[in-house]
Amino acid sequence: MNTVVFSVVIGIYGAATLLYVVYFVRPAEALCKAAGRILASGFAFHCLFTVNRYLESGYTPITNPHESLSFFSLAVVGVFLAFQWKYHAVILGSFVMPVAFLILLASASFPSAVTPLSPTLKSGWLAIHAVGAFAAYATFTVAFCAGVMYLLQERYLKKKLLGVLFRRLPSLDILDDINYRCLAFGLPLLTIAITSGSLWAKSAWGAYWSWDPKETWSLVTWFVYAALLHGRLTTGWRGRRAAILAIVGFCVILFTFLGVNLLLPGHHSNR
């Protein structure tokens, strides 16, 4: 049953992504409404899928690449829907949805079979650690998209290239505000993920921190975003600089998540 639901989610996200991209080219009220509704229904199905998977396997379904990427995609869509609902940032969807859809497709490319959980992962820490980490990644993904949009819009304004894209993209202030809000939510979530991971490591292996590649790179990620937040609050790192750091941070996340899990040995290795 779950594979059917998963295919439905892929279909709906695909359709919603298409609508958001079309909306970017041809804005129309009806299109925007339709895209929002379709995406919300897809999100509901995706939640259903995730809960069902939890009931089926008996553990938080964020243990293998299939589950992790699926949850990542779910979180990105959730964060975007929250922004759309709160700030009417519909155009953001034209950038975020392709990313969310790609993540979901990546998830689908990994085997989806429910496997018995390895003993080290059997812990109450799994839920808080993994959910925290992916929620943080999702907000940073949205910040990344807003950053790309900011750099485009800023370039258009500076170079006076006031074409169709310029007209469609939101104002710099809105994009910068999205960056800030993502940061304000994402950094505490990442802190929770790292702290809980450390406590979990203590109970599982007896040491809080062992400089495994994932730990190191998570710390790098944390420092990038902490530096950005600090810069924002004190010396006014905003706009272009904040956008670039959001993009850099996202690249570090990609490396932490994909590179470390798939290439380097360690606790998080999926090799």
Place this chain on the structure above:
Amino acid sequence: MNIIVVGLSHHTAPLEIREKLAFESNGIEAPLRELTSLPDISEGIIVSTCNRVEVYAVTRDIAAGMARIRRFLAERRRIPFSSLEPYLYGYHGENAVRHVFRVAASLDSLVVGEPQILGQIKSAYGYAAEYGASGLVLNRLLHKAFFVAKRIRTETRIASSAVSIAFAAVELAKKIFDDLSDKTVLLVGAGEMGELAARHFITAGVRGVMVANRTFERAERLAAELDGRPVRFEDLLDHLHKADIVLSTTGAPHFIIGTKDVAEVLRRRKQRPMFFIDIAVPRDVDPAVNELENVYLYNTDDLQGVVESNLEQRRMEAEKAEEIVADEAGRFLSWLSSLEVVPTIVALRSRFEEIVRSEVERTLSAWKGISPEHERRIDAMTSAMISKLLHTPISVLKHTGQGGRIDLYLDALRSLFDLSPEMQEVDKDNGGDGDE
């Protein structure tokens, strides 16, 4: 029943003439009553704005109706007819309908797409409706015009791009700041152009305005007018950090705001973005300021470029808008002619019945000894003849319905049988047909 338009606008008449002809809205009742009491005019609306004075009317006789309105305008506003006449234009039929639609949709405006005209037409219609000057046809025409204006606004981007430099500056500011309600404008130089631009920003809802000028008194005066705060020119750089938008318009021969000044100001502002609009010639702000992060500098030429690209885009959008106008005008005209179908049928039938009845009566009155039974039979026979004779023409009229030919048929019938159908006011209060 014809719709006619007589008037003048910025296209045909200079300001002096438009001023003389303008009607005041609070004294509009008397002219409206006079207009509709003219012999050939059954309905009328007077539209008077600073760019146009127009009368929309319904008449039986196009030429006579137009002539009456021309004379009405000249006499009412006490302008010699000969000096007014060359500026007046007149439209009837499809052109009149299209003209009303185009005006309401702001396609005929001085600044195409400006939104005020629709409100002005709505209030002109409001007065006409209030004083009973508009009726079935104009009610429908104006409701349709509002609908067309709305359709054009939603389906084309005719109204969405800026045309004047000041307006372009406001639009750009909205792309930088989004919300202008917590932003402050600093106007440097109290010239006319700067004042105009500052007023645009005030209309757009900025929080406050500061005015700096070499002669402080002039800054004070303009600041009072704009509800802002005057700033001494010598202290300009000390106040610069408080401004989000700087409008510079001085006659200074050299740059008055340099890169170092702005970099320093940005530090004080914690890098909050600034938008410099330099509409002074020669320029007031060092162009290198644009290279600084979080600073956007636009000069007159840049803004002119925005305006021109908007105009180009607007021309393309205007074509779409004209298609909508033509489409809706066609629909309105077929409604207008369908309005006359039923009365024409009624008039045609009664014309036949009238002739038959008088002939039958003449025959019967000279026919001695005819029995009531025979009289009844003759009546039945003549009624049947009328029905059969009229069956084909009536069904053709009913089924031709939409399209241009119905007008030909109606005109032909009216002149062949000398008919003057009374218009049926079946849906007087219902101006729309559900699509508004």
